[in-house]
Structure formats: C-alpha cells, structure tokens
Amino acid sequence: MRKTLTLGLAAGIVAAIGFVAPAQAISSTSADLSVLHAIPGLTVDVYVDGALTLDNFTPGTLAGPLDVPAGDHVVAITAADAADASAPVLGPITLSLAAGSSYTAVAHLDASGNPTVTNFTNDISATPAGQGRLTVRHVAAAPAVDILAGGAAVVSGLTNPNEASLVLPASTVSAAVALAGTTAPVIGPADVVIKDGTLTIVYAWGSAEDGNLALATQEITVAHTNPGGVNSGTAGYAAQRDEMVRAIWIGGAAVALAALVAAVVIVRRRRIES
Template sequence: MRARLLSGIAAGTLALVTLAAVPASAADPAKLSVLHGVPGLTVDVWVNGERTLDDFTPGSLAGPLDLPAGTYTVAITAADAADASAPAIGPVDLALEAGKNYTAVAHLDAAGTPTATLFTNDISATAAGEGRLTVRHVAAAPGVDVLAGTTPVITNLTNPNEKVLNLPAGTVSASVTATGTTTPALLGPADVPVVEGTSTIVYAWGSATASPATLALATQTITGLHSNPSGVNAGEVGLVSDGGSSAWTFAIAGLAVAGLIGAGLARRAATQRS
C-alpha cells in the first residue's frame, strides 16, 4: 500500500518539490511553492543522489523559491531510506519553465487516489480597491459549493479545478458544502481576508471519505499585485488547518524545509569541487 501511495504522488511531491534544490537564477526565474496534501504519507526526496527533503510530511509547504529553467533528475523513496539506489519511483528527468508562478499540490483525487496537480498562479495586476480570491478543490470529495455567508458564490467546483474571483477588499466568511446544499459545512465557516493587491488562494485538501475525515483548509498569499506582474513579490505562504492552527507554525516548518534544501545544495557543491 505504501509503495502504491508513493507512486501516486510521484509527479508532485517527488518532482516539483525537488526542483527547490537547484540554485536560483537571477535571470527570469520561475517561482514555485509546493503543498503536500496527501494525508498519512511521509516521504524522502532525492536530487542527483542527494537527500533533499527528509521526512516530508502532510500539511507541509515548501517555497516560494526562485528557480532557473532546466531539467533535473529526481527520485523518491520511502522515508528514511539509506540512499536513492532503489527508489520507489524514478529517477526521472523533469523540466521547469522560467518566468511563471506555480503551486504544485500533491493531493488525493475525487476517488481518494494520490495524484498531483501543478497550478499556474494568476499574478496579473488587480484593480484599485480589489484583491483576488482563488479557491482550489484538491480533496477526496465530490463537487462542492463555496458560500459567502449563506450565498453560493462558487458552485459545483470539482477536483482538481479552481475558480478565480476578483473582489472588493474585505473579509469573506466562507464555507464549503456539498454541491446544491448550504448545510452541513464540510469545511468552515472561516474568515478569509481579501486584501487589496493580494491574491489569496484557498485549498480544500484531505479526504471527506476517510474515517475520521481529514479535510482541512490551506491558504497561500501572493502580494504586490498593484505592480507589473514581472516584478511581483511572491509574498508569504502559510497554511491554516480547519482547526485554526496558526500560520506561524507552518511558516516555521517552511523555514525548516528551506534549511534542508540548503543543506542538500551545500553537500552537492562540496562533492562537485572535490
């Protein structure tokens, strides 16, 4: 079962997280954030034979990082493997296109099978007084409606799709319900700030069919959208669990991931110099 789950997220937590181990290029980099949204699965990620992410756990977020265009050889193993000589998946060669802002999500499809989706984030400028709200369905659940208060503002959103709204700045009390219903809420209600010049991206991830259910909300923000998109600051990225866990907890986890990435780069550079 563990090997099957590893296979299921190869294109996501395998491929796209490992790109974070490559030194950033100052010339027209891509920006990449990665959300691990497969409940109950911990993995190690390797780049060119070096362990880059150790015990990467569900609910963890990596990035955003500036990355150069290029092709990278990556492999994924069960957690705490001695080396990458017998990967469960790979090695595979992966390419990353420069000049775009991405979020890669390892998640469950509607039937509960691990998969991965790469989203291209909209970093176009927002109108004065407006912010951008994007809702992404990456949970093992059927189609859902998103309610602002008691009013559906998004209907029949299915996995792995998204809906982008440009809204006046303010706070939206959002709930996620099964399509065509207003109660009970599968997630929320949760206050979602819509900030002028900022893109707020909300993810519904986990599983509605697990026992107990593992549904949770994650949020990502991209700031600086008043200016030319080519100069956008990727901003802060944080996670908020359905239970209301602090985003600072996950920010610290993100720094830990970045530290692991840096360590992998240092080891690789030392090997190349010797």
C-alpha cells in the same frame, strides 16, 4: 526534523501554513515553485532532480518558493528517510516550468482517494487597486463542491483537481465548502482575508470518507498599488525602485541648488556690507 538544502539552484525553503510568498524572485530565466503536502497521514521526503529537497515533509505543510531555472524538473516523492529517490511512492513526474511564472505543486488525493500530484500555475497578474484575487483549489478525495461566501454559493460544482478564481475588494470573507447543491458546510466556515494586490489561494484537501477534510492557505504578493496605477511582479518593483532613485536624485539636486543659491546670496551681502 526539517532541513533546508540546496539543489544547486541556490534556493531557500520556508515551511508554514498561511505562507506569504512575494512574487519577485522570478526572472526571465527562472520560476517560483512552492510545494504543498496534502496527503493525510503520510510523512514523505521530496527529491527534485535527484537531490533531497524536503526531508520528513508532513501533511498540511507548504514549502517554498524555490527559485528554480526555467525548464523541466523531475520530482519524486519517497517514504520518509529513504536512502535516495530510486523507490518513490509517488512519481517521478516531470514539472515543466516557464520563466517568469509562479507554480504550486500539490501532492494530494484524487477524487477516488489515490495519491497524485497536480502542478498549478499561480495567476500573479496585477489586480485593480483596492482588490485582490481569491483562488480556490479542490485537491480532496471528495465529490464536486460548492464554495460558499456568506452562506451563498460563489463557486459551484468545483471538481478535483480544478480551481476557480474571483477578483474581490480587499476585505475579510467568511468562506465554507459544501457538497455541490447543498449549503451544509463540510469544511469551515473560516475567515479568509482578501488583501490588496495579493493572490490568496485556498486548498480544500484531505478525505471526505476518512473525515479529515481541511483547508490550507497560501498568499502571494502580486502587485503594489498606488494612486497612479498598478505595478506587478519584478517590473513593478523595478519601476518603484527607479522612481525612488529618481526622487532621491531630484531631491538631492534641489537641496544642492538651494545651498548654492544661499551661498551666493551670502557672499553678495558680505561684499555689499564691506
């Protein structure tokens, strides 16, 4: 069973693999926080600031984003259906969240197979028109890996819990994960869609020893492009909104002026004819 709860943060939670999160809820006083469960074979409950936030959170599930006030927040992960957060199996840990930023907290295995939590900062800066950002994160109990695209390494020697990013033209990339220095995939290949103005994050998670390595993906809209430039985050949406309002106002004024001119012409014609 999955429940959506409030933390006193007025935040909604949606869970899915291949989750798409618009980077527009953040503000000068809040941050976006998503949570990825990447520990195989363990269903958990997640508490934030002492409140049950994710109930029966299953492996391979991504939840969020939570729109949370900037500052420090304490996260504790307990066994499923625990009475409270007093006996965590992982944590408690403190996440420091900066206003106007986006984060994904990942519960995962370290390189030795021990449960841990890593809080990643998501790069939501604008990308050039027609391009998107691909970030690959190694959160698996596995040695260093290479990320392959079209059979060639585009990221080499990536270790747990690190990440690497590329800005690429919008396209579909066939990606695979191989042990560092090799080309035989241990995960994939899988098609990864790079979208214009989108941060696509691919997580390699699971355990090489247990043979359950897998991929999870997350998409965050970071910018809207137009012929005149690139808008990003809340500023981009606000600018687009203001432009739309301005266009509507100008268009309305033009229609009103045209109607007034037409009315004056009609009145003059009637006076002449009379």
